[in-house]
Amino acid sequence: MTPDPVAAMLRASIRRSLHTGLGGVWVRGSWPTGGAVLAPNHHSWWDGYVLRELSWQVGAEARVLMQPQQLAHYPFLRRVGALGADELRAAVRAARAGAWVVVFxxxxxQPAGSPRELRPGAGWIARQAGVPLVPVALRVGLRGRPRPEAYLRFGAAATAEGLAEALARDLGALDADLAASDPERPLAGYLHVCGSPLPDPARPDLPSRLLARLTHPGPGRRR
Structure with missing residues (x-):
């Protein structure tokens, strides 16, 4: 297949945005190894980019459903897997062919918090394609770094009828992990997949150490 230079440029731009705009991406749980419908909460501008980056990291094909009016403004995102939320048949075909189909x-x-009322599209696509419906809890927020961090928690496959309960449960578990954590360290049990590792709070970075040496009075020196 002939490489698509526009897709390559967009992929590089998205990955650069993630690496410069986020402090890192961490994941817990088992992501699908074949076709699946991923059903995450949608409380951050970064959500679609984070899931697309994870798909690139693990070598999965992916389609991310967007509102048609948004896609009309950014039609070039089709080159990296975007579909309109009204293109359900195309989403079914992609899932059957082995892709992740991300449906919010x-x-x-929505504002951060508990999931709002869920629409039935994710369950319908999964049922028509004969693939798992996977809830994904997703939080992007500031902790102990200057830039926000993204954490994902993949849940067990759910039924369409049980998706709301499963997503709320997994999101609650992720929120509990965040609430109980040291904000200057990554969450225990989460795999770092993107961005710079968190620094050791007991060891400042090199510029800070040099500045400390320059400004420390030291023995025999006057303030």
Missing amino acids: PEGAL
């Missing part, structure tokens, strides 16, 4: 069942970006 809340329908649009």
